[in-house]
Amino acid sequence: MLKDVTIGQYYPTNSIIHRLDPRTKIHFTLLYIVALFLVDNMIGYGVAFATLITITLISKIPVNYVLRGVKGLVFIIMITVAINLFMTPGTVRYQFWIFKITEEGLKVAVFMALRLIFLVTGTSLMTLTTSPISLTDGIEYSLKGVPGVRKYAHELAMMMTIALRFIPTLMEETDRIMKAQKARGADLDSGNLIQRAKSLIPILVPLFVSAFRRADELAIAMEARCYRGGENRTRLHALKFGRIDIYAYATTFLMIGAVILTRWI
Amino acid sequence: MKNNKTKFLTRVGVLSAIAFVLMYIDFPIAVLFPSFLKFDFSEVPALLGTFSMGPLAGVVIVFIKNVLIYLIKGSSTGGVGEIANFVISAAWMIPVGIIYKHEKSKKNAIKGMAVGAVTMIVVAAVANYFVMIPLYSKFMPIEAIIATGSAINPAIVSVESLILLGITPFNIFKTAVISLLTALIYKKVSPVLHR
Numbered sequence: 526m527l528k529d530v531t532i533g534q535y536y537p538t539n540s541i542i543h544r545l546d547p548r549t550k551i552h553f554t555l556l557y558i559v560a561l562f563l564v565d566n567m568i569g570y571g572v573a574f575a576t577l578i579t580i581t582l583i584s585k586i587p588v589n590y591v592l593r594g595v596k597g598l599v600f601i602i603m604i605t606v607a608i609n610l611f612m613t614p615g616t617v618r619y620q621f622w623i624f625k626i627t628e629e630g631l632k633v634a635v636f637m638a639l640r641l642i643f644l645v646t647g648t649s650l651m652t653l654t655t656s657p658i659s660l661t662d663g664i665e666y667s668l669k670g671v672p673g674v675r676k677y678a679h680e681l682a683m684m685m686t687i688a689l690r691f692i693p694t695l696m697e698e699t700d701r702i703m704k705a706q707k708a709r710g711a712d713l714d715s716g717n718l719i720q721r722a723k724s725l726i727p728i729l730v731p732l733f734v735s736a737f738r739r740a741d742e743l744a745i746a747m748e749a750r751c752y753r754g755g756e757n758r759t760r761l762h763a764l765k766f767g768r769i770d771i772y773a774y775a776t777t778f779l780m781i782g783a784v785i786l787t788r789w790i
Numbered sequence: 791m792k793n794n795k796t797k798f799l800t801r802v803g804v805l806s807a808i809a810f811v812l813m814y815i816d817f818p819i820a821v822l823f824p825s826f827l828k829f830d831f832s833e834v835p836a837l838l839g840t841f842s843m844g845p846l847a848g849v850v851i852v853f854i855k856n857v858l859i860y861l862i863k864g865s866s867t868g869g870v871g872e873i874a875n876f877v878i879s880a881a882w883m884i885p886v887g888i889i890y891k892h893e894k895s896k897k898n899a900i901k902g903m904a905v906g907a908v909t910m911i912v913v914a915a916v917a918n919y920f921v922m923i924p925l926y927s928k929f930m931p932i933e934a935i936i937a938t939g940s941a942i943n944p945a946i947v948s949v950e951s952l953i954l955l956g957i958t959p960f961n962i963f964k965t966a967v968i969s970l971l972t973a974l975i976y977k978k979v980s981p982v983l984h985r
Contacts, residue, residue, distance in 0.1 A: 534861075534862060534863070558869075601934070604934045604937065605934050608933050608934050608937070648869065652860075652861055652862070657858070657861050657862055660861050664857075680799060681850070681853075681854075683799055683803070684799055684802050684803040684806060684850060684854055685803070685806070685854050685857065685858065686803070687799065687800055687803025687804065687806075687807070688803045688804070688806040688807040688810060688854055688858060689807075689858065690803075690807075691803065691804050691807040692807045692810055692811060692858075694807075695804070695807050695808055695811060696811055699811065719967070722831070722967050722970075722971055725831065725971065726971070726974055726975060729831075729834065729971075729975050730975055730978045730979060732808065733808070733835070733838060733975065733979045734979060734982050736804045736805065736807075736808055737801060737804070737979070737982055737983060738982075739804060740797070740800040740801040740803070740804040740805075741797060741800070741801070743800040743804075744796040744797040744799070744800040744801075747796050747800070748796050752796055754795065
């Protein structure tokens, strides 16, 4: 359960989508969510679906990876569909025993299910094609454009980067501490929630102590290299918008435009 | 302890990493509460950060934790669950931090945790009623959400009763367990922090 954290969702391939600027992908995802909320007919969903398929094909990510996010939702989607299908009043289409399927119910059920599926797959496409560290970069650059937050963009991104860097280290550490306590006879896997919470103390205390030690050592190391915040700091890999990003933005606005247009068709 | 800014950055970063790991291994306690309420211990590092570095640290930790969960684990709710977690946890950390910052005594720590827990429970109820459940209902019908509640407690029949009988008891339980755990851990960790 702990092992798959480090891998995360990122699926590296050498596609155009992967090479897009992370900012482009973040903005696309936000606009895509907005577009999904604007959709009110099937043609609009057709546009959203076409966009998803196109991106998936270009990004060379296996379809079952993209659909993985939906798997966890199957149950919720089924309840949603069932309730909408049987509970919506309207013209009765089919009837057996006490169940009635209405035309309106059918429409609403399909509509809700599609919205849920598109939302989850759309947002997971971003995390599938972008590594967490370049997403952090993208967030830092994007926040620099927001007045009020601009001052803290660098600090926030730095803290996120540190967190990302320490996740595997601390997980290894947790594992080691758990084994050490088990070797001393600690019982970690049984009991009710209260007992489990109690058994966490001998794990969390050494974990926090070592985490704080690592943090303070890192702070000293950073200051020894003259770290003093984001001002006048230069980067090794500066983000640059390329030609493909312009195309991507154009496509995004085309999609949003198409979705809005379908509202009047 | 000169130049605390870098130390603040690294400590908050590391605590966020722990919070992330603890949130990653969340588990629903469907026997007692509706299954969409997941229990995890990720607020322990956030509370610890709040005690040692003030309310801002706590808020930043819960923020980074949720962003990372969204980026790495992926969201099953399109981000709504993460935003909910951030708002509610922040409402918990801020009073704790403000009260404890004022005077760092045992009495104030207990007072802070009590006020923080109450604020969190109230904010959670209000936010769920006015924002989260209406937002969720864009994807799934209200009846489906209520059904997950009435599967546990037949008295849950509406959004109001879901919040009063499902979400609020869960939050009382959660804040109690986590506050107690943090108090026990902070007592042992704090000598290291103030060296």
